[in-house]
Amino acid sequence: MSENIVERLAGIAPSGPLGAALQGRADVMAMTEATHDAALKPADPGGLSHALRAALAARVARLNGEEALAAHYLALMAEAEGSEAEVAVADPAFKGDDAGRIAAILAFTDLVSMRPRDTVAADIEALQAAGLSDPDIVRLAELNAFLAYQIRVIAGLRLMRASA
Amino acid sequence: MSGIIHAFTTQIPDWRPRVRPVDLAEATPEQLDALKVTPSNTKVSDYVLVLANDVETLKVRTPLFNAIMYNRGGLSRAERELGAVGASVVNRCVYCAAVHASRFNQLTKDERVMERIFRDGEAARLDARQAAIFRFAVKLSKAPSEADEADMQALRDAGLDDGEILDLILSAALFGWANRLMHVLGDPVAREDPE
Structure with a gap:
């Protein structure tokens, strides 16, 4: 099994029928892994801890029905030893406490991951009102955006494998 | 202050940020490096x-973007742009759609494909190969993804090989990413003419 996350979770074997196509894009696969690390485990996490990032990622994976990917992020979350409040985030049914910072982060994450077209300026203002700095808003958007990419690469590869 | 553009267009708008861009005068060496700023x-x-606010991601995303959209072999550049437009239509990223529809038009010298897509959206009627590519990109871009075995078979029936299909997956998925930055962190606004 491949060492990179998307190929592993799509069930692609390096020696299988899709191995050659993926070998031709080995640079892209390596860069994809690097973006995962930058979005989930940055050296400077700003106001979004590694545990919170992993918990949000598990939440978004679950919202997309990607249970194996959610398990990957739950493992990262456990590694990062998040607080109880951070761990709660991984459950899509949890919406946060009234009008707090986490509630704002969750509302934004659920919107951007599942209905990005409906995002408006007021959604950014809500994060600012909840106390997020502009750099943290960009970090949160990047995390969501990266996950949308990763989830679709896995979904696409899985379909390719099934029809190879 | 210019008005926000809501309709798809091939005229590339300006982009007005909703959060504060990094001030070059205050940028860190790491930010300047990621921005490729030189004298x-x-x-x-x-x-x-704006993206330089998360410099660690920006630094690795830029080469990924360039590799997926421009590296050699595999799916044609124009067809990668079609994948990008499919995602941008689903996610209603007017700015991304404008940039990548324009590139498609430059590459193909045929404006009718984008005219149809902008007029009819996901229901646009295209030739068999373009239709298979566009439809796959659209369905992969839904959340959760709605792409299925029949969509994959349609790509194979239209003559796409494994390398081309992989490039399509990557370009459509990449715009799931780009749309969630461009459409979320700012607004497309009418370009102010310097004249």
């Missing part, structure tokens, strides 16, 4: 300056 190149768009 002879100090022009950086507001969009990239």
